[in-house]
Amino acid sequence: MTTIEHAAQPPGFAEPTVVDRLRLGERRRLLPTGWPLSAYLLGYPVWWACGIANFMLPILAVPMAVELIRRRNLAVPRGFGLWLLFLLWATLGIFVLWANAPGAVPGGGPERLLPYALRLSFYLGATVLLLYIGNLREDELSRERVSRLFGFMFVVAVAGGFLGLLAPRFEFSSLLELILPRSVEGVLGEGIHPAAAQVQNVLGYVEPRPKAPFEYTNEWGANITLLVPFFILGWLGRGAGWRRLAGPFVLAAAVVPIIYSLNRGAWIGLCLAAGYVAMRLAASGRLAGLIAIIAALVTVSALLVATPLGSLIGERLANPHSNERRALLADEAVRSGLASPVVGFGSTRPIQGNLSSIAIGGSESCPQCEAPPFGTHGHLWLLIFAQGLVGAGLFLGFLATRFLRHRRDPSPYSVAACTTVLMFGLYTLYYNLLPFPLVILCATLAIAWRAGAPPPGGSKPATEQPAIGATV
Secondary structure, eight states, X not given: OOOOOOOOOOTTOOOOOHHHHHHTTOOOOSXXXXXHHHHHHHTHHHHHXXXXXXXXXXXXXXXXXHHHHHSSOEEEOTTHHHHHHHHHHHHHGGGGTTSOOTTBOOOOOGGGHHHHHHHHHHHHHHHHHHHHHHHSOTTXXXXXXXXXXXXXXXXXXXXXXXXXXXXXXXXXXXXXXXXXXXXHHHHHGGGGSOBSEEEEESSSSEEEEEOTTSSXXXXXXXXXXXXXXHHHHHHXXXXXXXXXXXXXXXXXXXXXXXXXXXXXXXXXXXXXXXXXXXXXXXXTTOHHHHHHHHHHHHHHHHHHHHSTHHHHHHHHHHOOOSHHHHHHHHHHHHHHHTTSTTTTTSSOBOBSTTSSOTTOOOOSSOGGGSOOOBTSSOHHHHHHHHHHHHHHHHHHHXXXXXXXXXXXXXXXXXXXXXXXXXXXXXXXTTOOOTTHHHHHHHHHHHHHHHHTSOOTTSOOOTTSEEEOSSOO
């Protein structure tokens, strides 16, 4: 065995300190690059149980931002200027938080700052995540790694769906609930109280609708369907290893909680996604992928016919339940928002009465009599009410720009990004999309953008815009 002897050090020699190493550029990483994303997604069940899942995005965006600042140059995707303008518009909302909105409860105190600040932190956190994933090299955080992490979240959502069906009354007080005052708990909503399901009378009888590990059943439906492209990329693609064997079974199992969630919007989103992907595969001549989609649709159809799932869909379609209420709430939100069409009213507002009468509202005997606040039943209506028509246009303009950028790129990442944008755009009509749905959207846009970028050291393609300096 060969032994390497170290040369004797001269008298007075001292090992360089940490400060010396930093000055010499010899920075040693205690954690691998990409750890904030791994901590966010792999730790999500823990964050949910602690009641802090909704706050982990802005918290972990801080080390992501620090990593971005350390880099000399950052790239931004085409259309990012529209997104920056949207962030500016959302920030300006603080100046109209106390303006009275037509149909909303007048007045209000400092408590309006908390929901405004939370939503702004979600937008900022998602922005940092977009740039973070988009600017890391493949050897630092590969696209496959990102896909598998979000694929893991799909598995978590499926498991949470079955938990909601098998133990619908399962709930407990989180650590955050135990330390927060009651007044603050009400503002933060159900996100700090872990529960497996929402038990509701939708079909004429009480039925559990899964929601774990998210805040509401509708959010669960939006998230699990938006995660499907990531799951297919990370768990069914080449190099997925053992995941490729487990993936089809996980997808098949997901059908059960998705149907039992009674989320018609999620069902429509999946149909839209399947149709769009089939069209893209046919246009590019990828017959194997097209046959796989057709086989999957035939299998699901047979499952619906052979099990009670099909009759459950029929019952749900025969019981629209919330259609009229949602349409009325959206109409009133737009009418009220148009009173401030440029900048909106900054955040959501409680509605006077119950949409039918300002004299009738919620009570202990009839909590359902209280109407939801403006902007809580569809992200599009939130944008119009909180950020005005200008803010809504900037938000949707950025999504449209990214969709057009990838619409003809046949790579799986571009197809996944376009599919996610289409579903997200549909869901703005009836789902709350903060914070996790926005995280999924920004992540899939980031890996599609990065997939079309040249290797490190190469010049950016003309369709992408380089940013000058360490901050964008």
